Amino acid sequence: MEDDYEAFAAQARYLGHHDAIKPVLTVFENLAFWAGLYGVAESKVAAAVEKALAAFALSALRDIPGIMLSAGQKRRANLARLLVAPAGVWLLDEPTTALDKASVAVFEGVIAAHRAAGGMVVLSTHTDIVVADSTELFMTQFAADPAHAARQVHFAADLFDDQDTAR
Template sequence: MRLTVTDLAVRRSGRRIFSGLSFGLGPGEALMVTGRNGAGKSTLLAVLAGRLKPEAGSLALEDVGEASLPECLHIVGHRDGLKGALTAEENLSFARGLLGDPALAPREALAELGLAHALRLPVAYLSAGQRRRVALARLLVCRRPLWLLDEPTAALDIASQAVLAGLMASHRAAGGLVVAATHQALGLADARELRIARPAQDERPAARSGDAPEDCA
């Protein structure tokens, strides 16, 4: 799968969030989206996920057959999207059945995140960090080539952050793509950086790349 974003512009409530934003990602590549609070990092992920319609620009997918972009991605946002009354296993089983193309069983996915003991605990009883790990375990219960992660290390301790870094490395090694909005390093080796600055009217957002800037503008 290859994702190409060209001259993307977004306006919300009459205010321009960003414009002229372009980048491309191929198999195994990762992009860290950085910028100040309110710059538009979460907005970009929402556009990629199909939750917001851009004012201008295009999103193009290659090598995915007839699948649409939302059918090819996982998104983990600020809100965990978990049902507190359901157990960790039930939450993951629901996601697995809804999204299709199953991969790991809920028990296996939770074990990968160090939560095997929480399999049958209602999510409402879990700590913020544990809930975050259950949300991240959804990445593992079905196969999606593109992971969109919004501040994925929020509420995670150092050990859990290392586990997440390992999961992202394995996903990339298998040809997967990662786009992560973040304020801190995530252990993404060779990841590019796209920095979004609050633009003035008619101003392009600033963007820079870490190691390979050629298709990141």
């Protein structure tokens, strides 16, 4: 990755915990925007978007502006970005936030298909996701010592107190 960041970036997709859905664009237009940004040929954008809409049960919402979507619909539209321009590595932060059980099941199927095609998924979640043959890393063993965290907060408060008295 250090040697060729652009090549790595072209093969990776990151979806954060905030949905990147522009409120004034329709669901179709949002996905078409991302397809274009990721370099999908203009002649293939519509088909790629329609396929992604169908995969996440969004076809009926294709002409609805982003501002009108529920939180779950926004999340599904955001996840559909993964399908408009395929990449080998998906880095996902809380991808199941606001999804109902049926949508989580759809997402599990999308992950399974991606992995079956040779893709890799790295995700953080508080939701139980069923992914066959996956490796789970539970971060609780890496949590900060509560006493240490309290000292850090106290230290930060001392810094602010010093700044206030220096004025």
